[in-house]
Amino acid sequence: xxxEVEIEEIxxxxxxxxxxxxxxxxxxxxxxxxxxxxxDESLRDVAAYLQMAPEELDSVATFYNLIFRQPVGRHIxxxxxxxxxxxxxxEQLSSxxxxxxxIGFGQTTAxxxxxxxxxxxxxxxxxxxxxxxxxxxxxxxxxxxxxxILGKYK
Amino acid sequence: MKPLTGHIKADGxxxxxxxxxxLGGYQALRKALRMSPQEVTTEVKxxxxxxxxxxxxxxxxxxxxxPMDDPSAEKYxxxxxxxxxxxxxxxxxxxxxxxxxxxxxxxxxxxxxQASEGYVFLRYxxxxxxxxxxxxLAEAERAGYLGSNILGSGFSLRMHLHTGVGRYMCGEETALxxxxxxxxxxxxxxxxxxxxxxxxxxxxxxNNVETFSCVPxxxxxxxxxxxxxxxxxxxxxxxxxxxxxxxxRPGAWELPMGITLRELIEEHAGGMRSGYRxxxxxxxxxxxxxxxxxxxxxxxxxxxxxxxxxxxxTGTVVVLDDRTCPVGFVHNLEHFxxxxxxGWCTPCREGLPWTEKILRALENGEGRENDLxxxxxxxxxxxxxxxxxxxxxxxxxxxxxxxxxxRKDFEQHIHxxxxxxxxxxx
Numbered sequence: 170x171x172x173e174v175e176i177e178e179i180x181x182x183x184x185x186x187x188x189x190x191x192x193x194x195x196x197x198x199x200x201x202x203x204x205x206x207x208x209d210e211s212l213r214d215v216a217a218y219l220q221m222a223p224e225e226l227d228s229v230a231t232f233y234n235l236i237f238r239q240p241v242g243r244h245i246x247x248x249x250x251x252x253x254x255x256x257x258x259x260e261q262l263s264s265x266x267x268x269x270x271x272i273g274f275g276q277t278t279a280x281x282x283x284x285x286x287x288x289x290x291x292x293x294x295x296x297x298x299x300x301x302x303x304x305x306x307x308x309x310x311x312x313x314x315x316x317x318i319l320g321k322y323k
Numbered sequence: 324m325k326p327l328t329g330h331i332k333a334d335g336x337x338x339x340x341x342x343x344x345x346l347g348g349y350q351a352l353r354k355a356l357r358m359s360p361q362e363v364t365t366e367v368k369x370x371x372x373x374x375x376x377x378x379x380x381x382x383x384x385x386x387x388x389x390p391m392d393d394p395s396a397e398k399y400x401x402x403x404x405x406x407x408x409x410x411x412x413x414x415x416x417x418x419x420x421x422x423x424x425x426x427x428x429x430x431x432x433x434x435x436x437q438a439s440e441g442y443v444f445l446r447y448x449x450x451x452x453x454x455x456x457x458x459x460l461a462e463a464e465r466a467g468y469l470g471s472n473i474l475g476s477g478f479s480l481r482m483h484l485h486t487g488v489g490r491y492m493c494g495e496e497t498a499l500x501x502x503x504x505x506x507x508x509x510x511x512x513x514x515x516x517x518x519x520x521x522x523x524x525x526x527x528x529x530n531n532v533e534t535f536s537c538v539p540x541x542x543x544x545x546x547x548x549x550x551x552x553x554x555x556x557x558x559x560x561x562x563x564x565x566x567x568x569x570x571x572r573p574g575a576w577e578l579p580m581g582i583t584l585r586e587l588i589e590e591h592a593g594g595m596r597s598g599y600r601x602x603x604x605x606x607x608x609x610x611x612x613x614x615x616x617x618x619x620x621x622x623x624x625x626x627x628x629x630x631x632x633x634x635x636x637t638g639t640v641v642v643l644d645d646r647t648c649p650v651g652f653v654h655n656l657e658h659f660x661x662x663x664x665x666g667w668c669t670p671c672r673e674g675l676p677w678t679e680k681i682l683r684a685l686e687n688g689e690g691r692e693n694d695l696x697x698x699x700x701x702x703x704x705x706x707x708x709x710x711x712x713x714x715x716x717x718x719x720x721x722x723x724x725x726x727x728x729x730r731k732d733f734e735q736h737i738h739x740x741x742x743x744x745x746x747x748x749x
Contacts (some may be wrong), residue, residue: 185483186505187523193505194488232507232665235447235489247448251409252609252641253567255655289491289659290409290609291448294639295565295573304450 171214175199179218189219193229197236206237234286241284242277244322246270247301250287253294258311262298265312269319282323324552326540327533327561328577331420337455340462343423349468351539355431356476358542360391363435367538369546371559376403376494376531377607377636379558379625382538388518389436389526399527400438400480401503402429402535404445404452405487405494408608409659410641413563413575414532418445418452421536422459426482428535430468431542433480436528441482444499447489456484491663495712496529498665509667510712533563554581558624566592568642569599575639581627585619587640600645603728607636609656610717612724613643633724648744649729650736653722654682660718671715674705678722685733686748688741695733698726 171179178199182192196215200207207215207230216223230236248266250259270278270285277284293299296308300318307318330338330346343349355363368383389398402425406414417425425443433441445453460482463469471479490508492498497511500522521527537560541549550559558580564587565575571593578591584604588594595601603613606623612633614621621631628635643652661675678701681694702723705715726733735743 188504191503191505191523194502195505198486198488229505229507233488233490235487250655251659252605252652252655253410256568256641256644256647256652288448288489289663290407290411292406292412292415292446294410294412294567294641295575297567297573301448306448306450 171200171211171218172203175203176218179215190221190225193219193221193226194233194236197226197230201237206240212238234288240277242281244283244302246283246285247288247291248285249289249291249293249297249299251290251294253290254298257297259298262300262310262312262315266300266315269315283319325561325577326544326552327417327424327536327563328420331416335416335420337419337459338421338423340423340459340466343421347543348423348539349427349466351542352427352430352434352468353474355434355542356474356478360435360437363431363542366546367435367541370537370541370549371546371553371557372534372537372541372549373558373625374531375533375537375562375637377408377610377634379635382530382534385518385530386432386435386528388516389528390519391437394437397440397525398436398438399522399525400429400433400436400441401499401522401527401529402441402443402532403494403496403499403529404443404449404532405499406449406532407446407491407494408610408637408639409656410567410605411565411608411637411639412567413565413637413639415449415452416563416575417532417536418449419455422452422455423463424536424539425456425532426459426463426469428538429482430473430480431538432528432530432535434478436526437478438528439479439481441480442503442522443482443484444487444493444503445484446487446493453484453486460484490665491659492665492714495714498712499529500527507665509665512711552579553624554579554622555624555626557626562623562638564591564623565639566642567639568604569596569644569647570594570642571596581622581624583620583622584614584640587623588619588642592642595642595644598646601642602645602647602649603643605636605641605643605721606633607638607640609641609659610634610713610720611636612720613728615728634720646744648686648742648746649725649732650682650686650742651744651746651748653725654679654686654748656721657682657718660714664714668711670705671710671718674701675715675718677701678705678718683748685736686742686746688736688739688747690733690737690740692737694737695726695730698722702726 182195216226492508498508502508
């Protein structure tokens, strides 16, 4: 069931669009902000509220890589794997990070703290390699910096 | 002269409205509102401002395709701030440092096409920019630059910030429109072009951040002045160039349009790092053909880079050095494109993963004799005109040029059954 707050926020989005389905992505973002991810049940509830077929909304939800259709950890790590970062040491950074976390891409640590995801270009190529944790951007990252960076979120 | 970035603070924090106004901000809007929409479009057209998102189409010309016969018809104006071209980081600088300059450019453009709704489509990762734009929108609204009857002119514009949830495809103009409509970001057939039938079927103009940021300066100082900023009057203005890779000072700089690749790499980026030699470069992001040593003196404007067999694209250069494997480099690019293909049309959906697999096999010493022919076949089959949008043709640009300039490297991988640079992919 959608909460009152969620419904209110979705209504605000609906006010600005000519057709209900146009608010679909915003509604999914709202659910994700409140619940961390979009479960099958949440998806059905949003679809019903927007008068869409759940499959149709799911086709939208699964298109966008930053709408999470699986549970995620408390913090999301986006590691840039695009060309400038690759040239500047992505592979070493990536293997060190996976080793430290004990997980691969798309997985969540056992304590539920981190989910690790590869991400195309973060747009900070003059300070490669780069990663983001939640809203925080880290630039010119070397493997030696990882302990300190990760420590801030534990 | 650096009209777009000269005023951006060294710490990169956004100029406040008061600071922007003190530098003459929103005077161009006042001037534009005293002109006719047609005069604004003509001034921008005459300035030879070309779209800075990568396609390089004359901006004023694009605006002139919007049907203006029905003044009550709803129209949309969109800023493409989805900067996701790998190797590109120029719009971030403008978005974070001077959001009011962007808004003023958008306001003037909206007035020129008489749009009533504006959107900034901002990529997910630009969190700092999102904060700055929200503040700037509120400031502009309070000051009467946005909203109803702007500065008493009778012109009204509402502006929204949309933050994305990933996918490179959102940067493609028509896919962006689908995304704003709540759909999967797949491209639309053209024609009709968005200028005629865009967002929700209404006439729509989509321009890049840097493009809009040029507009206030063109209106304030005139088309001739804007052309004079460039070394090549055909391509007006300054350009924000960037360099990343194994150079001494990676970064972005606002420079006269048409400086050479050599000046950019040697002077501005401080040359190659010690122990590394220049092998080649993508002049304007992941989807541009390599330029090599013989092209170092090519002026970095749209026409000259095209004559050298590539595209200026976004103007942000990614350097390939002599210790990085070109096959691995291109594999990284094709991995990106294969992942980001929206799956809408077959050549792209099927061809890009195939390309990636061949490159992976080559890099891991499992390449076969006919692999290079297969790659060349893909470069043809996924080329311009064979797919729905520009993603796959863009993906083929670095591949086809790498096969041309670095062919020996590819052959060595096959004959030695390993990567000569000692690189493997897992």
